[in-house]
Amino acid sequence: MPIWNPKYETMSREELEKLQYLRLKKTLELVYQRVPFYQKAFKEKGIEPGDIKSLADLSKLPFTTKEDLRQNYPFGLFAVPLQEVVRLHSSSGTTGQATVVGYTRNDLETWSELIARTLSCSGATANSVIQIAYGYGLFTGGLGLHYGAEKLGATVIPISGGQTKKQVRIMVDFQTTVLACTPSYALYIAETIEEMGIKPEELKLKAGVFGAEPWTESMRRVVEEKLNIDAIDIYGLSEVMGPGISSECLQKDGLHIFEDHFLPEIIDPHTGEVLPDGETGELVLTTLTKEAIPVIRYRTRDITSLKREKCPCGRTMVRMAKVSGRTDDMLIIRGVNVFPSQIEAVLMDLGQTEPHYQIVVDREGSLDTLTVLVEVSEQMFSDKVKGLEELEKVISRELESNLAVKAKVTLVEPKSLQRSEGKAKRVIDKRNL
Amino acid sequence: MVKQISVFLENKCGRLVRVTEALGKNNINIRALSIADTSDFGILRIIVDQTEKAIKILKDEGFIASMTEVIAVKVPDRPGGLAKVLKYLEEKEINIEYLYSFIEKPEEDALILMRVDDIPHALQTLKEKGIETVNKVRG
The missing domain is CATH 3.40.50.12780 (ANL, N-terminal domain)
Incomplete structure (x- = not known):
């Protein structure tokens, strides 16, 4: 050659x-x-x-x-x-x-x-x-x-x-x-x-x-x-x-x-x-x-x-x-660099003082997927399904426009995300890279 | 109007068990219950005999729980009973956000619990049509 x-x-x-x-x-x-x-x-x-x-x-x-x-x-x-x-x-x-x-x-x-x-x-x-x-x-x-x-x-x-x-x-x-x-x-x-x-x-x-x-x-x-x-x-x-x-x-x-x-x-x-x-x-x-x-x-x-x-x-x-x-904690998702701190910043901007979240990266077929689990807080809670679904959509839209990567948002119960040694495990990467 | 508790539940095994156990242990009786769910999460809505106490217990257990007032309508427990009530609301363009029902005793009326977008208008409409609403559910 x-x-x-x-x-x-x-x-x-x-x-x-x-x-x-x-x-x-x-x-x-x-x-x-x-x-x-x-x-x-x-x-x-x-x-x-x-x-x-x-x-x-x-x-x-x-x-x-x-x-x-x-x-x-x-x-x-x-x-x-x-x-x-x-x-x-x-x-x-x-x-x-x-x-x-x-x-x-x-x-x-x-x-x-x-x-x-x-x-x-x-x-x-x-x-x-x-x-x-x-x-x-x-x-x-x-x-x-x-x-x-x-x-x-x-x-x-x-x-x-x-x-x-x-x-x-x-x-x-x-x-x-x-x-x-x-x-x-x-x-x-x-x-x-x-x-x-x-x-x-x-x-x-x-x-x-x-x-x-x-x-x-x-x-x-x-x-x-x-x-x-x-x-x-x-x-x-x-x-x-x-x-x-x-x-x-x-x-x-x-x-x-x-x-x-x-x-x-x-x-x-x-x-x-x-x-x-x-x-x-x-x-x-x-x-x-x-x-x-x-x-x-x-x-x-x-x-x-x-x-x-x-x-x-x-x-x-x-x-x-x-x-x-x-x-460092940088993730590369579909070729785009994503830092967990950016996700945190988006959640903070949406009015949560201390967001508890977890980032799950996976690969479906050939494409990376990004899911952000967000713990529901009192202020966020609505007793209407529509209200909560709207909240998921708003967070997801904000994440997408800030990260330049599609993100699915899933609301989870308070305290359900793992906290270890005072610091949460923020990222779960399931891609087996 | 009746006080209702809404609880955020993840779609995960054992969540409902924990809510009902916590209430049962503290001698709180659930009078009516409904669950709205999506693929990720559900909202449990319950009517209990001691609302404030139940909310405190659930919060102590780590749940997100809030109180909402819902309209409770007495509807004769026979075919067409509910339809009549709904028709009155529809005529006034009052939207029902959710609704569920329970029957206290077989020989009595059914109780319909509903949340609507315009509560005062709904209450007035029901009153004008002679539909009985209740403010308390027996414990």
Whole structure:
């Protein structure tokens, strides 16, 4: 299988580390001079870019968190003036919790390069017909994949998400060979293909590049079987770049992190200590080439591990294991980030002083479902069924407009939700991810 | 008007048992009962002999319980008895939100308990038509 950029993707570790160090130095100088937030954070640690004399010194630098991005909303962490920014994206989800990221023309060039590598990892070439069913818009999935697929030279179908039957018809008529979307949507598309009575030989699909939400090996088997494809896990987060940070190759044994652009570390999420290769912890990423909004030691909250053995595919880039969970309470529901605190805020706004609630996430068929159990309080109670049903509807509508995800509300009796050690267990995730 | 207690119940095994046991243990007699339910929850509506005490007991047991006043109409226990009453209300465009009934003794009238959207209008209408309403249910 072709490697998009063998010069970098198969670079010796020695050469790579030299390159990483040079790029790291440049990035540190840039943020120290241009971003007051970083200058302050470095000074608080008593450190200057000049103190970083090797890659191992990286651990001396402070972490950056999503909270830092929020507090500097919208452009506080940008290292270039807005006139050099040619694109803005915003993290998936959510009103109160949004973060904004920007891209210079070079950043977009880098991003396209990374997606071209990602697509090559799945076996795609200039001859491929790539159907992009990630959402287009502020979400990085759609446009990120789009420009990378064009760079690859493939034929791009920018269909975005939704309109599943139309997706399937276009897949048949345009002879799509690569499908790009979230894994749960891929499963939904597969089910729709079956329902529409379309035979596998009518499809030309060879591969799927699926990301933006966690998925399991068992889900991979189902999607691969139903669509008769190689299903590839891709990884990214908008705060660091978007998709294109790492990708599985057809070995499907870990995701190659494109290390010439991102420096990965695994840390103990509690102590912040860097862990050796092979150990499981939180992934921390430092950008090495980003101009508009470089991030230093960004805590992804994603749990994984690294291995550096050479991959049979020929790429030398380190591999991260499939993400197995989160260190915070963020839920990813149908590709949208949801924090329990947002649900609490909605309930508070609806006039409950101390809402008792529980969030149940499940998967029905291929789609995630979100149910919020709310304990009925005296003020909420009505002796009419209509009154209580109306209340469920109002809460559900408010949740949906704040979370951008459909939520079912079920009223339950007071004190019926579990309270443990003074703190309620707020989330039950039944998805077996 | 008669005092009614409404209790929020989840659609879950054993909830009704707990309500009735709590009341029984405290010597409170349930005179009439109805349940409205959806797939998730139900509302239990009861008429008891000691309303305030029953509400306190239920709240102490952790239930959400509230008091509502409902109209109690005496209806002759024979075919067409209820229809006549309902027709009077319908003519005045009074909406019935819910309704249930019980019979105290076989030889007596049935008692219809109803909640309507316009209580004063309903009471006046019933009075004009000579329909007897009661303010107390025997314990």
